[in-house]
Amino acid sequence: MSEYGVLLVSHVSEIVEGLTALLKEVASDVSITSAGGTDDGGIGSSFDKVQAAVEANQSGKILAFYDLGSSKMNLEMVKEVTDKEITLFDTAFIESAYTASALLQAGVPIEEIKKQLEPLKIK
Amino acid sequence: MSEYGVLLVSHVSEIVEGLTALLKEVASDVSITSAGGTDDGGIGSSFDKVQAAVEANQSGKILAFYDLGSSKMNLEMVKEVTDKEITLFDTAFIESAYTASALLQAGVPIEEIKKQLEPLKIK
Amino acid sequence: MLTVESTIKWLNLFSEKVEKNKDYLSELDQAIGDGDHGANMARGVAAMNEALSNKSFDSIQDVLKTAAMALLSKIGGASGPLYGSALIAMAKQAGEDRSDLASIIQAGSDGIQKRGKAEPGDKTMVDVWVPVVNALKNNKLSADIIKKAVQDTEPLKAKKGRASYLGDRSIGHIDPGSMSSGYLFETLIEGDTL
Amino acid sequence: MLTVESTIKWLNLFSEKVEKNKDYLSELDQAIGDGDHGANMARGVAAMNEALSNKSFDSIQDVLKTAAMALLSKIGGASGPLYGSALIAMAKQAGEDRSDLASIIQAGSDGIQKRGKAEPGDKTMVDVWVPVVNALKNNKLSADIIKKAVQDTEPLKAKKGRASYLGDRSIGHIDPGSMSSGYLFETLIEGDTL
Ligand SMILES: Nc1ncnc2c1ncn2[C@@H]1O[C@H](COP(=O)(O)OP(=O)(O)O)[C@@H](O)[C@H]1O
Ligand SMILES: Nc1ncnc2c1ncn2[C@@H]1O[C@H](COP(=O)(O)OP(=O)(O)O)[C@@H](O)[C@H]1O
Ligand SMILES: [Mg+2]
Ligand SMILES: [Mg+2]
Ligand SMILES: [Mg+2]
Ligand SMILES: [Mg+2]
Numbered sequence: 001m002s003e004y005g006v007l008l009v010s011h012v013s014e015i016v017e018g019l020t021a022l023l024k025e026v027a028s029d030v031s032i033t034s035a036g037g038t039d040d041g042g043i044g045s046s047f048d049k050v051q052a053a054v055e056a057n058q059s060g061k062i063l064a065f066y067d068l069g070s071s072k073m074n075l076e077m078v079k080e081v082t083d084k085e086i087t088l089f090d091t092a093f094i095e096s097a098y099t100a101s102a103l104l105q106a107g108v109p110i111e112e113i114k115k116q117l118e119p120l121k122i123k
Numbered sequence: 124m125s126e127y128g129v130l131l132v133s134h135v136s137e138i139v140e141g142l143t144a145l146l147k148e149v150a151s152d153v154s155i156t157s158a159g160g161t162d163d164g165g166i167g168s169s170f171d172k173v174q175a176a177v178e179a180n181q182s183g184k185i186l187a188f189y190d191l192g193s194s195k196m197n198l199e200m201v202k203e204v205t206d207k208e209i210t211l212f213d214t215a216f217i218e219s220a221y222t223a224s225a226l227l228q229a230g231v232p233i234e235e236i237k238k239q240l241e242p243l244k245i246k
Numbered sequence: 247m248l249t250v251e252s253t254i255k256w257l258n259l260f261s262e263k264v265e266k267n268k269d270y271l272s273e274l275d276q277a278i279g280d281g282d283h284g285a286n287m288a289r290g291v292a293a294m295n296e297a298l299s300n301k302s303f304d305s306i307q308d309v310l311k312t313a314a315m316a317l318l319s320k321i322g323g324a325s326g327p328l329y330g331s332a333l334i335a336m337a338k339q340a341g342e343d344r345s346d347l348a349s350i351i352q353a354g355s356d357g358i359q360k361r362g363k364a365e366p367g368d369k370t371m372v373d374v375w376v377p378v379v380n381a382l383k384n385n386k387l388s389a390d391i392i393k394k395a396v397q398d399t400e401p402l403k404a405k406k407g408r409a410s411y412l413g414d415r416s417i418g419h420i421d422p423g424s425m426s427s428g429y430l431f432e433t434l435i436e437g438d439t440l
Numbered sequence: 441m442l443t444v445e446s447t448i449k450w451l452n453l454f455s456e457k458v459e460k461n462k463d464y465l466s467e468l469d470q471a472i473g474d475g476d477h478g479a480n481m482a483r484g485v486a487a488m489n490e491a492l493s494n495k496s497f498d499s500i501q502d503v504l505k506t507a508a509m510a511l512l513s514k515i516g517g518a519s520g521p522l523y524g525s526a527l528i529a530m531a532k533q534a535g536e537d538r539s540d541l542a543s544i545i546q547a548g549s550d551g552i553q554k555r556g557k558a559e560p561g562d563k564t565m566v567d568v569w570v571p572v573v574n575a576l577k578n579n580k581l582s583a584d585i586i587k588k589a590v591q592d593t594e595p596l597k598a599k600k601g602r603a604s605y606l607g608d609r610s611i612g613h614i615d616p617g618s619m620s621s622g623y624l625f626e627t628l629i630e631g632d633t634l
Contacts, residue, residue, distance in 0.1 A: 014141030022135050022166060025474040038322035043145060047318050047326065067217050069407060070324035073361055077327050092215030092245050094190050099605055106609040120245050122215050148280040161516035170512050170520065192601060193518035196555055200521050222411055229415040
């Protein structure tokens with residue numbers, strides 16, 4: 001598993017399921033975990049799901065991507081209570097998760113990855 | 124149905140299914156159709172699915188959003204053979220589809236919507 | 247002044263008011279958001295009620311912390327982390343000085359601003375918490391002041407949250423999170439906590 | 441010069457070569473893409489073969505158009521719209537002058553560049569089509585020239601497609617779409633079309 005893992009947080013569980021499949025094609029050695037939708041499977045966000053996804057990730061350093069604002073707030077709250085190192089990106093959800101995952105698989109250093117993600121900042 | 128419809132093109136069918144649900148919460152009067160994955164349900168893109176989604180859309184004017192490059196090329200090819208008016212956006216897929224849908228539901232004029240989408244251009 | 251009993255009573259009254267008005271909360275959220283604020287809050291307060299009835303509490307801090315975790319976990323929308331952060335901060339402040347209600351609510355208000363980064367005028371629940379804190383500091387909190395704060399969100403243009411995507415189209419609608427915060431403070435008064 | 445029969449023979453040989461080497465094509469795509477180019481092309485040429493065997497053709501234009509639609513529909517990756525556009529453009533050019541092979545392949549090359557907006561040096565199939573067109577114009581197309589064009593993609597840095605996400609890490613790998621285009625032109629020679 002690569003040093004950095006990827007965490008996907010979306011309002012909808014199908015979105016993170018589909019995105020995970022897309023990323024796994026290009027990043028089979030990267031730990032990718034996700035939290036999609038509310039606790040009971042509806043559309044929204046869940047602190048518990050995010051926390052579980054952070055713990056389930058096989059890396060201790062995580063690059064986190066999210067779709068809309070409330071996903072971000074839950075991510076930030078989990079970041080405050082976990083021992084893992086989480087870097088949150090305010091970048092285009094799908095496109096930046098893809099870019100980061102492909103670059104992690106290719107062994108590109110984290111500073112270079114962050115540079116590649118900068119133009120994707122939209123939130 | 125609003126004058127403009129929304130078309131979502133992604134490499135993965137689960138992504139467009141989930142995104143459609145997300146958009147329908149805030150845009151119940153907007154026609155939202157989608158093409159996700161290959162003809163046989165795998166990860167990739169499909170000219171036929173895109174064409175079908177264009178025809179199925181209840182609006183004659185369509186705002187189209189896509190995730191990665193080959194989705195865009197299929198969209199452009201369909202655009203060349205359809206009578207419908209398609210505007211393609213090189214914007215962050217999820218975030219711009221959401222913004223456009225919410226604004227269409229709110230009755231915001233198309234020129235204002237395009238302005239709102241400009242900062243989301245990343246491709 | 248808050249006590250363990252009065253705090254639980256307050257939160258129970260809040261739950262009832264939310265449950266009773268959940269459709270209205272969702273209606274407000276339908277106009278400028280995704281239409282789920284009522285369902286979110288009802289789910290959250292139901293979990294909070296359950297958590298509050300399940301154990302005995304040693305301190306107000308304990309009550310607020312328990313309520314916070316339930317709301318955080320179960321609301322399921324932006325208001326989850328926001329109410330969760332508010333009550334966590336209030337719990338901490340109550341642990342330091344349980345007698346100063348204004349400071350406790352102030353802590354909650356600060357927690358919301360820290361979490362959501364909204365400022366007064368952004369058309370969010372902050373636009374109710376801030377005036378309420380001011381009124382409490384002057385010993386003047388009343389149902390009218392609360393109603394006015396909620397109503398004053400109507401002409402604002404949203405700068406945060408789902409409503410901010412609508413820009414000018416958010417003007418002329420009461421902010422749903424402000425309405426639910428209004429219920430929180432109305433029941434604070436009703437619960438004889440002051 | 442192309443005839444209906446030689447065009448079909450060519451495309452059939454192309455299909456066989458793709459099917460035989462599909463794992464290799466996917467391997468190239470695993471290094472700098474999503475690992476599916478072989479599966480994509482195999483699926484596409486299978487559909488193309490089926491479409492070509494299903495009817496009788498009046499013209500080369502008809503053959504190329506039919507092949508184009510099958511590839512466009514069934515490849516399922518970026519190479520779908522690209523090969524589709526190439527063959528659509530070739531069909532059109534063949535309809536205007538079926539005797540000028542160089543112009544037909546040129547039309548295909550232009551179609552790819554118009555569709556994908558890649559330029560020579562971007563590490564795409566364009567880097568094979570352009571040298572092949574040049575060689576055809578000088579009546580010099582050979583297996584060696586084709587192999588060299590494919591091999592020359594190895595040191596390039598990708599500017600288009602999935603490989604472009606990898607930046608410098610795409611250097612040192614042959615471009616998969618260039619390899620499949622190499623097969624297209626190798627079988628053009630093998631099919632005695634020239
Ligand atoms: N950044 C923020 N700061 C403060 N309050 C916010 C913020 N974002 C949203 N809100 C509040 O949350 C309310 C919406 O809550 P809710 O509908 O439950 O969440 P969601 O928008 O995720 O569906 C808004 O009316 C607003 O009062
Ligand atoms: N914009 C483009 N212009 C020209 N060729 C391209 C372009 N994008 C991709 N390609 C070609 O397509 C090949 C990849 O095809 P394939 O794997 O089938 O599609 P995908 O990348 O969608 O999985 C690349 O090796 C390259 O030769
Ligand atoms: Mg809502
Ligand atoms: Mg919601
Ligand atoms: Mg590929
Ligand atoms: Mg692919």
